[in-house]
Amino acid sequence: MKGIPASPGFAVGPAVVLVIRERRPVKRMIGENEIPYEWNKFQAALDQARLELSELVRRLEEGGNAEQASIMEGQLYLIDDPEIVQGVSDRIQNERVSADFAVYETFGEVVKTLALIEDEYIRERIADLQDVKNRLLEQITGETDKAAALLTRPSILLAHDITPSMTAQLNKELVMGFVTEVGSRTSHTSIMARTFGIPAVVGCGEFLAGWSDGETVIVDGETGEVFQNPSEQQLAEYAKKQEAYARSKEELQAFKDIPAETIDGKRFGMYGNIGTPAEAAAVLESGGEGIGLFRSEFLFMDRAAMPSEEEQYAAYRAVLETMSGKPVIVRTLDVGGDKEIPYLPIGSEFNPFLGWRAIRYCLSDTALFKVQLRALLRASAHGDLRIMFPMISGEQEILDAKRLLDEARSELEAEGIAAAAGMPIGIMIEVPSAALVSDRLARHVDFFSIGTNDLIQYTLAADRMNEKVSYLYDSQHLAVLRLIRMVCENARKFNVHVGMCGEMAGDPQLVEILIGLGVEEFSMSAEQIPLVKKSVRSLSEEAARIRMTQTLE
Template sequence: MMQGLSASSGIAIGRALIIYKEERSLTKAFIDESQVPDELQAFDAAVQRAKEQLKLLMTKLEEAGNEQEAGIIEGQWFLLDDPALMQEVSGKIRNEKVQAAWAAHQTFREYMQAFELMEDEYIKERIADMKDAESRLLDEILGVRTIDLSALSEPAVILAHDLTPSMTAQMNKKTVLGFVTEVGSKTSHTAIMARTFGIPAVVGVSGLLDCFSEGDWVVLDGEAGQIIRNPMPDQLEAYERKRKEYAEFTANLAAIRDMPSLTIDGKRFELYGNIGKPEEAEMVLQQSGEGIGLFRTEFLFMDRGEMPSEEEQYEAYKEVLLKMQGKPVIIRTLDIGGDKEIPYLPLGKEFNPFLGWRAIRYCLADPALFKTQLRALLRAAVHGDLRIMFPMISGEKEILDAKTLLAEAEQELSAQGMAFKSSVPLGIMIEIPAAALVSDKLAQHVDFFSIGTNDLIQYTVAADRMNEKVSYLYDSQHLAVLRLIDIVCRNAKKYGKHVGMCGEMAGDPRMAKLLIGLGVEEWSMSASQIPLVKQAIMSLSESDCVNDVRELLN
């Protein structure tokens, strides 16, 4: 048995099909001045072929109703359609007299370099999309053959070092029983697509291809993150039973999809979805999410060479609001710094970026950038129930300063005769212990709180959640963390403010009892977790949870 990371639940049993990516020959080869025009022409032709392939794949996904996955591929198309990025490649060919493949490879490396040291897994995995776009372009430049996973002749379990999002998007569920890779994480777009298509998947299995041969029998347990090579008859029988049990489990989840999230004694909780791009709103709706509890706007600013314009931001926010059809959409203002660097912004290097110039601190120091986003948000608000949320708040002054800039943005729009919505609900993320402790003061300046448990936990226990040497200290059930959440919930109730949660803790069904007992009213999570959390809520009594949590806190 080999252990990896669970990427998509389910049981797959079948023969192994091993995919070895054809190696590219990439060396820094120079060309003569006379060859530059032909090399530029060949590069442009390769870009167009790659874009045409992505367009065909996007159309196929859209026709199948997979809007979120089409959006992922569209993101790669936009990379290849980015004039600044493509001009940098052309500039290297022209100025350095190098072949197109090397110029493209180096340019993409430079763009990705700023992201590779980031600690946030969700952001780090966006590098995979850039690598996928680069890989497709290089294949076209070099004439490398690619594998079509939509046209397998026999059902199989795919084994590979890695699979790109565009390869996963082509998978036919009838023939791809599941897949296992040596690298990857559960936040990657490849993993997201596997969950959407319902294909069992395990990633991060070191040494996988050294242990399996083509045609081996494979048992894949997506939930446990385990795979077995050539299982014994009793193991096969046990996993066949488990496969049937999982089918029944998913059928039960489907049955409660459209039911309200009610406890046994009738208390209702709101289940929202977290998104990073407009197209991901589709997935929230597919899981009957009641709104968007966190739209991470920094992803509009990433994977590009310049800041998005006010109009571009407005269109993105408007798209989400229209998709959500009047449901609440909480949009977090730009949260950069820490592990979210943006190459074209002058953030600089800091000794401890998680405690430095980031999020609201940076935005208040760059009023032009901040007001551009605020104007776009105010304009988009006319299209639905938009709510603005400020991140990384530590005290009252930051809220007041942000509200001053918001008022200035309103005045500017009014002077320009632009349509916008005033008095948009304002909230803050509670992710710093100081904010939790003075939440009674902060509540008097905002309409809602959203508890960001990822940072709140690591700041409370002084342990980097991505550092494996101290990750054992990162405990969502630490009494200090629970008492801070309790303080926030009690202060919110005292001042009549709505309180939600948008960290990983909200999406963990095992935490449902604690969150019900603490009084968190709205829980926002990855869309795929919504039915699991709903099932947990429906199995619990609010009164019992409250009593148990009171006893725990005391």
Template sequence: MSERLLKGIGVSPGIAIGPAVIVRSGLPEVPHRVVARTQVEKEVRRLRAAVRDVKRHIAELKARAEDRAGPDQARIFDAQVLMLEDREFLSGIANLIRENHLTAEKAFEFKVLEVRDLWAASRSARLKERLADLNGLAIRMIQHLMHRGDEDLERISRPSILVAREIGPGLTVQFDREQVIALVSEEGTKTSHAAILAHSMGMPAVMGLPAAVERIAAGAMLVVDGSQGTVLLDPTVEEIAAAQGRDTRRRELDLQMEAVVDQPAVTTDGQRIVLRGNVDLPDEIAEAQEHRAEGVGLLRTEFLITSHASLPTEDEQAAYFRRVGEAFPGHPVVVRTYDLGGDKFPAAFRAAPEANPFLGWRAIRVCLDQPDVFCTQIRAALRAAAHVNIQLMIPLVTRLEEVDVTREMVAHEAERLARAGIEAAKTVPVGVMVETPAAAVMADRLAEVADFLSVGTNDLTQYTLVVDRGNARLADRFTPHDPSVLRLLKLVANAARAAGKPASVCGEMASEPVPTPRCPPYGAKLP
């Protein structure tokens, strides 16, 4: 790779060309100063006043994010508000002020560093991703207490590309969209809050680019390709023209796709491809409808737990499943049972830390060990299935017994609902997510006990190539079209075809225009 072509993770598609503005938004240097005993309570009052002011500012940022990216993305700011409402966190800072006669800003800095060290040492990927929220809040609070603004952003006077070590969600929405045209950062992945906001705002972004701040000089001309995950330094006139040409073709393709959105998906050799939506949150239902999705191939349900302090009721889940089903009349909605564990353990579960959480107690293993939680979800699906086309899909299956036990639980709960006189379907199709090499190589056996198979290409790639898909340093090794992954795909497709069962593909691979043509020969549908 050329020394001028830097490789990171493309988290938001599109191409932008412009000068670099380097933002070194770390924690401000806070002088260590001891206050007089008579001034201690004044510092505590300064802390409380700053908390009120910063909460108001975050509310303004949230409103701006809602206007630019939608209400769901705006909820990203709730994490910072919750920290400012955490009594234990704030009491700890007040105690530092009182016991050590510190200024409010120094006490806040000490407390943040303590929490940051704890989170950084945690094995929870979810906590590590929240570090950006913590750092963003710390910078905001300390700058406010020290009466400082963000000088780096204030000096942007022409369309520029923002380059930083880490970009929090607040930074993403507070600048002028006409002046900041793309983002580049050393930290972050496709699932980081700033990446989600950038994608929703239609802003090209590349994250996980090592030493970006050191390798890119302020004012240097850049070509940022958020689709390829590349940053080109000091492009020539010819390279700029080529990038502009690629961007024009991408925009033309988008317009062409919009023009044919109502036409069926058929390959040039006449193969009909079923395209279904991949829905993570309720706000994504409308987008799937706009793209004429033929149902939902993967309806994630984790948000029902992770966004609430308590477990969702059977009624709440049944109503949600029915609502999604009614949005796609005549088409199936495949409900993936809770894929908890790894980086998605909610407060309702008190799980002990694990050395390797992505290889541990997660997904169907959690569900089978928590039958009350699992049966509530099964009952909700059965009740919704009395009105709409609902199917169940089990994540991270590695053993046939997991499918057998799940089917028994479905039959048992259907019987209970019938005895109670509650309107519900007698059964629902039960499918399997093929996400591990173990599941792929025994796909023929799984096809005998499951009603359908769906390949989760993100996890299948991760487990096959032994590559953490969230690790920026290994981004170039996470390749779903690797021959080893494609061979496993072929095994699954052949097994499904032999058993006469439907097979589909989901994950990033299903949305990429290059690898997908390799799937139809294997007989896979694309959700």
């Protein structure tokens, strides 16, 4: 079988087919006198689920698994989401249905809404919703699925899906790897598998019917291949791969605390991308020198209303304190396009990727934008905070954003609230027009960060989420490379620092190209940092520049 490589490594062992029954409560109508009883059942289920998740978060935190704790903490917010609680209440009281059916229908409605959003990260939050739904239904009905906890020997789990909470509770000594029919690399389950070091392949399509417990299985977390009842030759081949992988992991540990410096002495910054405050710890553990991209929009998601200034301030401060003086670049709200936030009045657009999104929306909703800017300015007193504006296409947007930032600073000063002076301001270069006029934009900012995901799709007019044109989405297309070189050259002219935070930055095979183009900092997912460091230390900057000059002419 072939699936998506979700967590690296190789596993060889006996299969355990994990069958999790889909919970589909029968619609049961209730009388008026039963309404209080059903509502109390739901409230009791909320209380018990909250206790279970809080305990799970505590155990994960005590075990040093901050990132996993943050994922499960997100489910705690879902349990108390006012929109969900109100939806269940309305169905019990107005539609007169039982508590289990009310929960099933309410969560189903939210899932349908998220399934329409093209952003892969947002759609993967469906797994968290399903996880919470099942937990509540377990409490209401008393029926539980504990199959994964019944493992008695080291095994490889095969399942339709493995929920985030199940992954968090897996016995790491017994779970050698897992394979699922659905899922993607960005799902919380995949993230947790990578952090726990469990090889995993997801999104294989339907396969469970053809497997039995005890069959030998090989999981290749590098290629996404899965082998059923492999031959002796394949077993011998993967035994060697396991040994080599173990050696390479040990070798990568040596790169954690050393700089990313080429053989001719040029040093490059190694930073991490995060979406939540808890992820910052993983960046430090991987040898990151700072946060190159804090996607602040994730503070606005999975909730019924905008986070307050105080909530945002606490999140930004938490990251700064975790990083202990290391740089933290926060991207201001990047909403719209494929990132839909229901409580914001963006509405449906014919082409949302070219529409009212990111800085365009924030400049039109100055009240919302100022709340975020005030929170960032307040947090700047606690570390090296840097603000980055997304989706910039021309000079006026920078001037307008900086004017609002100055207004927010003046308001805070009038209130006697301190903010760091001289905080660096940067922009994302992800629109071709920004790259083409980067010499003009450089006059207004302290740094550029190239967002290659959007820059590639806009330059090549190829939707990166559309399988029919995915063959056109080429990170090494000559047009893309020339735009990156232009940005780097213009940045040098004005002494503006230039980094990269798109997927290209975390690809060890592209490091030489990016160094040759003039990129000075690389920001990526935490687990990629040692790999990119290793690649940098094997290269010559001078040779990379000469090679790229020849390539682009």
